[in-house]
Amino acid sequence: MKVENIxxxxxxxxxxxxxxxxxxxxxxxxxxxxxPQSMATLIEKSQNKVDRVTMYRNIDLFxxxxxxxxxxxxxxxxxxxxxxxxxxHHHLSCLSCGKVIDIEDEQHINEFIKSVTDKFSFTPRHHQxxxxxxCIVCSASKKK
Amino acid sequence: MKVENIxxxxxxxxxxxxxxxxxxxxxxxxxxxxxPQSMATLIEKSQNKVDRVTMYRNIDLFxxxxxxxxxxxxxxxxxxxxxxxxxxHHHLSCLSCGKVIDIEDEQHINEFIKSVTDKFSFTPRHHQxxxxxxCIVCSASKKK
DNA sequence: CCCCTTATTGCAACAAAGTTGCAATAAAAA
DNA sequence: TTTTTATTGCAACTTTGTTGCAATAAGGGG
Numbered sequence: 001m002k003v004e005n006i007x008x009x010x011x012x013x014x015x016x017x018x019x020x021x022x023x024x025x026x027x028x029x030x031x032x033x034x035x036p037q038s039m040a041t042l043i044e045k046s047q048n049k050v051d052r053v054t055m056y057r058n059i060d061l062f063x064x065x066x067x068x069x070x071x072x073x074x075x076x077x078x079x080x081x082x083x084x085x086x087x088x089h090h091h092l093s094c095l096s097c098g099k100v101i102d103i104e105d106e107q108h109i110n111e112f113i114k115s116v117t118d119k120f121s122f123t124p125r126h127h128q129x130x131x132x133x134x135c136i137v138c139s140a141s142k143k144k
Numbered sequence: 145m146k147v148e149n150i151x152x153x154x155x156x157x158x159x160x161x162x163x164x165x166x167x168x169x170x171x172x173x174x175x176x177x178x179x180p181q182s183m184a185t186l187i188e189k190s191q192n193k194v195d196r197v198t199m200y201r202n203i204d205l206f207x208x209x210x211x212x213x214x215x216x217x218x219x220x221x222x223x224x225x226x227x228x229x230x231x232x233h234h235h236l237s238c239l240s241c242g243k244v245i246d247i248e249d250e251q252h253i254n255e256f257i258k259s260v261t262d263k264f265s266f267t268p269r270h271h272q273x274x275x276x277x278x279c280i281v282c283s284a285s286k287k288k
Numbered sequence: 289c290c291c292c293t294t295a296t297t298g299c300a301a302c303a304a305a306g307t308t309g310c311a312a313t314a315a316a317a318a
Numbered sequence: 319t320t321t322t323t324a325t326t327g328c329a330a331c332t333t334t335g336t337t338g339c340a341a342t343a344a345g346g347g348g
Contacts, residue, residue: 019295019344039334051298056335058296064240069276072216092266096208103260113275116247122236124277131257132213133268163315163324183305195327200306202325 002083003028003067012065023050027058028067028081036071036078069126074098082126090129096138146227147172147211156209167194171202172211172225180215180222213270217244226270234273240282 003009009028010020030045031037037045043055050058059079062068070077071089090109092101109129117124147153153172154164174189175181181189187199194202203223206212214221215233234253236245253273261268 014345017295021296021344023297052334053299053336054297066239066278070219075214075221077219092261092264092268094266095210095269101264101266109256112253117236117275117277120236120245121280121283122238122245122275122277123283124236124275125239126277127273127275129271129273131261131266131268131271133261133266133270134210136265139265139267158316161324165315165325167326196305197307197328198326 003081009067012067016065018061018065023054024058026050027055027062030055031062031068031079031081033080036069036073036080038076038078042079066125071126071128072130073100088127088129092131092133092135094135094138095132096134099135099137101135147225153211156211160209162205162209167198168202170194171199171206174199175206175212175223175225177224180213180217180224182220182222186223210269215270215272216274232271232273236275236277236279238279238282239276240278243279245279 003012006020006025006028009024013020013024026046026049027042030042030050039056039059042059043050043052046055059068063070066082068079069082070079072078073089073091074093088109090103092103094100109127113124113127116122147156150164150169150172153168157164157168170190170193171186174186174194183200183203186203187194187196190199203212207214210226212223213226214223216222217233217235217237232253234247236247238244253271257268257271260266
């Protein structure tokens with residue numbers, strides 16, 4: 001469900017009976033970024049182009065259409081354009097200082113996902129694997 | 145970091161220089177439940193025993209101490225008492241209708257976790273594995 | 289190209305969720 | 319019991335997300 005440009009966005013929308021509007025084009029533009037972004041950031045980037053409420057509604061729609069992923073980092077969620085068939089985020093998150101460490105390694109994971117989704121006839125869009133705990137620094141220190 | 149009773153709660157707190165207070169006892173009581181609960185539920189359960197703000201502060205503290213886990217289900221987080229060494233939640237979440245399907249199967253996962261956390265000298269507290277996509281019903285239907 | 293239908297937008301108003309500063313209070317240590 | 323220091327509750331505020339509705343703009347059909 002990767003969106004390459006405005007035309008492919010239009011196709012995805014119209015296939016489901018939705019319209020391509022200026023607000024949706026701008027929503028899409030705001031999403032272009034190498035990093036996942038918070039809702040607040042998207043809203044700010046689109047100041048006086050897209051209304052706050054419309055932004056919420058379109059992000060919801062995009063998510064249902066598989067155009068964007070909502071991922072959790074620490075306590076908050078962020079948004080990003082879907083990229084490949086299966087986007088993913090694997091990280092370690094420190095409960096104390098909030099540091100986030102990204103991890104790679106997919107092999108085991110991919111088999112696991114396939115076996116599970118097949119079992120429920122579930123169509124995966126993206127996945128997220130988070131381990132919460134304490135980083136090497138915070139494991140040692142006493143308070144805070 | 146499992147808390148068995150008020151005495152073990154007191155020990156965990158005082159070991160780090162925190163005090164055991166009535167508010168914290170009540171926060172702990174509210175957390176007792178077979179199911180993860182939302183912040184709103186905890187606040188409501190403790191009506192006129194613990195102030196809203198204090199509840200937020202103590203839940204934050206408990207999380208840092210590893211007494212509670214914050215888990216994401218669909219779009220919102222819920223809270224639960226830590227139970228074992230490694231709590232976990234694995235589920236499929238439908239982006240369209242919001243249905244959540246729990247999955248078990250740990251084997252691959254556990255090795256994976258160990259290899260990764262060892263590598264970063266990270267002390268795991270709990271983990272969560274979520275696959276977002278479309279359930280068998282929503283994969284078929286056209287809109288919404 | 290214009291008209292018509294219907295989805296979509298922006299606005300205003302509201303509801304929910306989370307945060308901050310501070311004076312009063314209650315643990316725990318002495 | 320007194321003293322010290324963390325913790326609480328309150329009030330006020332910020333941020334985040336939602337709802338209803340009238341005005342507007344896509345896009346399909348003639």
